[in-house]
Amino acid sequence: MKLSYFTNTILFGLASAFYHPEPKGHEFRRPEAGDVRSPCPGLNVLANHGWLPRSGKEIDYDAIDRAAGGAYHFAPGTLDMAVDAVFLANLSSTETYTKTFNLDDLGSPEAHGTVEFDGSLSRSDFLVTGDALSFDRKIWGPVAQHLGLARHSAKFRKEKYITVEVAAKARAARQEIAKEANPQFNASEFQNLGSIGTTALYLTTLWDDEADAVPKTWLKAFFEEERLAYREGFKRPEKVKTGATLKKMNEAVGAVPVS
Numbered sequence: 001m002k003l004s005y006f007t008n009t010i011l012f013g014l015a016s017a018f019y020h021p022e023p024k025g026h027e028f029r030r031p032e033a034g035d036v037r038s039p040c041p042g043l044n045v046l047a048n049h050g051w052l053p054r055s056g057k058e059i060d061y062d063a064i065d066r067a068a069g070g071a072y073h074f075a076p077g078t079l080d081m082a083v084d085a086v087f088l089a090n091l092s093s094t095e096t097y098t099k100t101f102n103l104d105d106l107g108s109p110e111a112h113g114t115v116e117f118d119g120s121l122s123r124s125d126f127l128v129t130g131d132a133l134s135f136d137r138k139i140w141g142p143v144a145q146h147l148g149l150a151r152h153s154a155k156f157r158k159e160k161y162i163t164v165e166v167a168a169k170a171r172a173a174r175q176e177i178a179k180e181a182n183p184q185f186n187a188s189e190f191q192n193l194g195s196i197g198t199t200a201l202y203l204t205t206l207w208d209d210e211a212d213a214v215p216k217t218w219l220k221a222f223f224e225e226e227r228l229a230y231r232e233g234f235k236r237p238e239k240v241k242t243g244a245t246l247k248k249m250n251e252a253v254g255a256v257p258v259s
């Protein structure tokens with residue numbers, strides 16, 4: 001036993017001394033004092049890896065395109081609509097508020113009901129805690145349980161990956177929990193589409209084309225650490241992702257029977 005423990009330690013040490021899976025300049029670093037983050041894990045991950053400014057500040061269309069392209073292989077312009085919504089609602093607190101925004105602008109009280117909505121997978125509802133921006137373990141816990149994140153065996157494919165069906169059901173279950181906790185839960189069509197849309201967005205972003213599913217380890221790192229799972233094997237996918245890719249995933253998530 002002891003021998004294998006030391007052997008493992010040595011092998012692991014050697015491996016980590018030579019193996020740097022994170023692209024140069026895009027190492028994972030937690031935000032430091034003064035840096036700002038958002039209710040969006042997708043953008044926070046990009047900032048935590050320096051694909052977006054690590055400060056989380058003064059972000060424009062071009063920065064989103066370069067970051068989402070460099071890290072996730074989204075085609076330029078794919079996420080324009082999400083950025084448009086930020087400027088349309090006049091949420092930016094920067095001096096150049098028609099061109100740039102700070103990540104925390106997406107979680108301000110004004111953002112609630114415009115770009116930030118109830119029933120998020122990993123954030124509380126604004127009217128319940130006043131904080132719909134920060135990762136909330138109490139909210140994420142039941143979602144992670146529905147996704148079966150803790151059940152993980154390298155032996156069984158079913159236990160390693162998340163399928164569209166499992167993700168769609170976990171999303172729907174979170175909506176039911178949110179409705180119970182928040183008497184003012186706005187069960188509008190807009191909010192339902194937003195909820196389906198963000199599930200489709202993470203599935204598309206973390207989709208492993210070889211496995212044709214999302215590895216649980218990648219999803220766990222994404223939500224729980226806001227880290228891109230380079231160490232767990234994530235690579236920028238070969239195939240470019242476009243609006244059409246997202247639309248297809250949206251339809252697939254929406255088509256899963258959930259009640």
Ligand code: HEM
Pocket residue numbers: 039040041042043064068079082083086106115116117118119120121122123132198199201202205
């Ligand atoms: C780059 C690719 C992106 C990915 C993978 C991504 C992913 C996600 C996910 C999974 C959520 C849901 C979080 C939860 O339910 O707890 C979310 C929420 C959000 N995202 Fe993104 N996102 C991306 C880009 C963007 C862009 C470009 C914007 C706008 C500039 C944006 C704004 C938001 C906002 C405001 C929310 C909060 C919505 C809510 O209340 O749940 N995201 N995003």
Ligand SMILES: *[C@@H]1O[C@H](CO)[C@@H](O)[C@H](O)[C@H]1NC(C)=O
Pocket residue numbers: 090092093094097
């Ligand atoms: C948008 O916000 C800025 C301050 O951030 C403010 O000066 C401006 O008047 C607002 N514009 C509209 C149309 O509300």
Ligand SMILES: *[C@@H]1O[C@H](CO)[C@@H](O)[C@H](O)[C@H]1NC(C)=O
Pocket residue numbers: 113186188190191
């Ligand atoms: C619910 O959301 C819809 C669509 O965003 C909005 O028009 C409506 O005012 C909201 N209702 C409440 C009570 O917030």
